[in-house]
Amino acid sequence: MRVVALLGLFSVLSFISPVTPLSAAMPDNLSKPTYAPVEDTISQAQDIPYPGTMQLEVDARDNVQGIFRITQIIPVAQAGRMTLLYPEWLPGNHAPRGEIEKLAALEFMANGQKIDWIRDDMDVFAFHLDVPEGVSEITAKFQFTSATTASQGRIVMAPSMLNLRWHQVSLYPAGHYVRQIPVEATAIYPPGWRAASSMRPKARQPRTDNLNRVAYRKTDYDTLIDSPVFAGKNFQTYRLSRRVHLNVVADDAKFLKPRKSHIAKHSKLVRESEALFGSHPYDRYDFLLALTEEMGSIGIEHHRSSENGVNREYFTKWNDGPGRRNLLPHEIVHAWNGKYRRPAGMWTPDYREPMRDNLLWVYEGQTQFWGYVLGARSGLFSKQDTLDAFAAIAAGMDLRVGRQWRPLIDTTHDPIIAARKPKPWSSWQRQEDYYNEGLLIWLEADGIIRRESGGKKSLENFARSFFKGKNGDYGVVTYELSDVIEALNAVQPYDWAGFIQERVYQTTDEAPKNGLTLGGYKLVYNATKSDFISANDKRRKQLDLSHSIGMVVSDKGVVKAVMWDGPAFKAGLKNGLTITAVNGKAYTAEMLTQAIEENRGQMNKIEIFAKNDDQYSNFLVDYSGGLRYPHLEKITADETAGEGGQIEGGIDRLLKPKTR
Numbered sequence: 001m002r003v004v005a006l007l008g009l010f011s012v013l014s015f016i017s018p019v020t021p022l023s024a025a026m027p028d029n030l031s032k033p034t035y036a037p038v039e040d041t042i043s044q045a046q047d048i049p050y051p052g053t054m055q056l057e058v059d060a061r062d063n064v065q066g067i068f069r070i071t072q073i074i075p076v077a078q079a080g081r082m083t084l085l086y087p088e089w090l091p092g093n094h095a096p097r098g099e100i101e102k103l104a105a106l107e108f109m110a111n112g113q114k115i116d117w118i119r120d121d122m123d124v125f126a127f128h129l130d131v132p133e134g135v136s137e138i139t140a141k142f143q144f145t146s147a148t149t150a151s152q153g154r155i156v157m158a159p160s161m162l163n164l165r166w167h168q169v170s171l172y173p174a175g176h177y178v179r180q181i182p183v184e185a186t187a188i189y190p191p192g193w194r195a196a197s198s199m200r201p202k203a204r205q206p207r208t209d210n211l212n213r214v215a216y217r218k219t220d221y222d223t224l225i226d227s228p229v230f231a232g233k234n235f236q237t238y239r240l241s242r243r244v245h246l247n248v249v250a251d252d253a254k255f256l257k258p259r260k261s262h263i264a265k266h267s268k269l270v271r272e273s274e275a276l277f278g279s280h281p282y283d284r285y286d287f288l289l290a291l292t293e294e295m296g297s298i299g300i301e302h303h304r305s306s307e308n309g310v311n312r313e314y315f316t317k318w319n320d321g322p323g324r325r326n327l328l329p330h331e332i333v334h335a336w337n338g339k340y341r342r343p344a345g346m347w348t349p350d351y352r353e354p355m356r357d358n359l360l361w362v363y364e365g366q367t368q369f370w371g372y373v374l375g376a377r378s379g380l381f382s383k384q385d386t387l388d389a390f391a392a393i394a395a396g397m398d399l400r401v402g403r404q405w406r407p408l409i410d411t412t413h414d415p416i417i418a419a420r421k422p423k424p425w426s427s428w429q430r431q432e433d434y435y436n437e438g439l440l441i442w443l444e445a446d447g448i449i450r451r452e453s454g455g456k457k458s459l460e461n462f463a464r465s466f467f468k469g470k471n472g473d474y475g476v477v478t479y480e481l482s483d484v485i486e487a488l489n490a491v492q493p494y495d496w497a498g499f500i501q502e503r504v505y506q507t508t509d510e511a512p513k514n515g516l517t518l519g520g521y522k523l524v525y526n527a528t529k530s531d532f533i534s535a536n537d538k539r540r541k542q543l544d545l546s547h548s549i550g551m552v553v554s555d556k557g558v559v560k561a562v563m564w565d566g567p568a569f570k571a572g573l574k575n576g577l578t579i580t581a582v583n584g585k586a587y588t589a590e591m592l593t594q595a596i597e598e599n600r601g602q603m604n605k606i607e608i609f610a611k612n613d614d615q616y617s618n619f620l621v622d623y624s625g626g627l628r629y630p631h632l633e634k635i636t637a638d639e640t641a642g643e644g645g646q647i648e649g650g651i652d653r654l655l656k657p658k659t660r
Helices: 002-016 221-225 260-277 327-333 365-378 383-398 436-452 459-467 481-491 496-505 514-518 531-540 567-571 589-598 637-643 650-654
Strands: 054-062 067-075 080-085 103-110 113-115 117-119 126-131 137-145 161-164 182-189 194-196 212-215 229-232 234-239 244-250 285-291 298-301 305-310 341-343 477-479 521-526 542-545 551-554 559-562 578-582 606-612 615-621 629-634
Touching: 054 161, 103 117, 103 126, 113 126, 161 285, 182 194, 182 221, 182 229, 194 234, 229 234, 229 244, 229 285, 244 260, 260 327, 260 365, 260 459, 285 327, 298 327, 305 327, 327 365, 365 383, 365 436, 365 459, 383 436, 383 521, 383 531, 383 629, 436 459, 436 496, 436 514, 436 650, 459 481, 481 496, 514 521, 531 542, 542 589, 567 615, 578 589, 589 606
Parallel strands: 054 182, 244 285, 285 305, 341 477
Antiparallel strands: 054 067, 067 137, 080 126, 103 113, 103 137, 117 126, 161 229, 182 212, 194 229, 234 244, 298 305, 521 629, 542 551, 551 559, 578 606, 606 615
């Protein structure tokens, strides 16, 4: 009936006229609105000084209910309309992530009188108000309400610590580059708490009351937003170098027990980083590290600091595996790659202009590459853990079968498209693959440079020439794709434009793993789970069977991910199901892995009984390959004979420390 109806409709449309627009057939007496484009009345940012200095005070004492209370004094030059903006496009987030929904109790006053405000009907991050005659400054008061559960967003204020992020607790006037807006910020912390930031407190703090008040030196709004604070009851600072400090807050003081060897490895990280790039584009650098299950996890780069949230046992269970120890190496690399050198499309004059993320495979991909390399060189990761990480990354990227329709370049838009929300079929839809696939691309680039130069050069030469800047310069130097290609050719002539076109802009059948081969290794699979994968499963509370039946299961038996077109997918399984039985026996993780291994080489199907709400179903998984986990194995001399030359052992040399 549907086919007949459609054919009938097609006949009617054909009778009207095959070339006449459908709207032309509509009766003339019907109402037909027309669209008038909305005029943007908000002033564009100009590179001119703002008249006066903003005063910002943040009362951060309510660590029970998680409410920041803000008073902000904003100078005004003249009466009339004024527009204040709440930061929307946030550096390091690669997307419009300003939490405008958490702003509350907004009011403005001037000369003791209330000033009404109205939100812009197109840009909800903008507030308009009319400044009366004779007013030289206005006072804004409002609240930022931290998430109190993970379902509401990231928790930034917890009973024993907080993360003061200035973009969440401030407004700024439209019409000016943010670097042209002076500001003096003050924070009031809970009694006895200590705080750390790359911003320096004033030399002399006013003591007009008994509050734990910290007044920071005058700076510009751009630098303020780039200088977050970690504060807490259980706090310790460790000096890593003359310029770099590790500031740690913890849920409980018992987790603040690093060994001297742990701190020494972080110090080595700093030395190795500065040796790699040949400079330090900061006057000082502060790692802000939270050991917490109370405050939300995080990993965000800033020019002179980074926000890092890891598990409580980061130090106390050091020997249980590398855990999140690749986070700090990644974030400090961003001081050079992402902050000092930044894609032109990702530098904006304020936090209203959209960012263009198409070079994230350089910004994040090469940072991911150097993060793992520096982790190994500093000893935060063992060499074997690093090799196992490379194996897991290469194998994981091979499972992203969505590369058949979606090229890597398109994943650079994923922070905006998906906002890091879960996807039903991430292996088919793809995610922010520019991180790990970017790592593989740059590993291959390193191998090509070593091969073409006869082992005389490597990607280190590119890093030093492209990212090196003046010591202490925490400004920004932008670049385009053409600059990347030119710099690569300056290190080692090659068809880098063609290489990038093929690896980044074209669809493919498999991940770019040639860097492993050029580096002297090949990807293999066996039934032994590496320590790296075991530690990752433990941290994430999951069982990763991606490379066997094609599924990841939580420690509660809930299906977290199903690989597109894998055995579990073909059996009908999907995310969200709860497994209750395997081959007729009550489910345990051990039962599932045993069933997979016992079916190796057999003709049987693995029976997985699962429920979705109150519906129960039996799924027959056709898989007989046994447990499979990825590893790297050294290529032998015989295997290299047909590869067009001797393998130079590039990965082994890549991971060797460069400093004492």
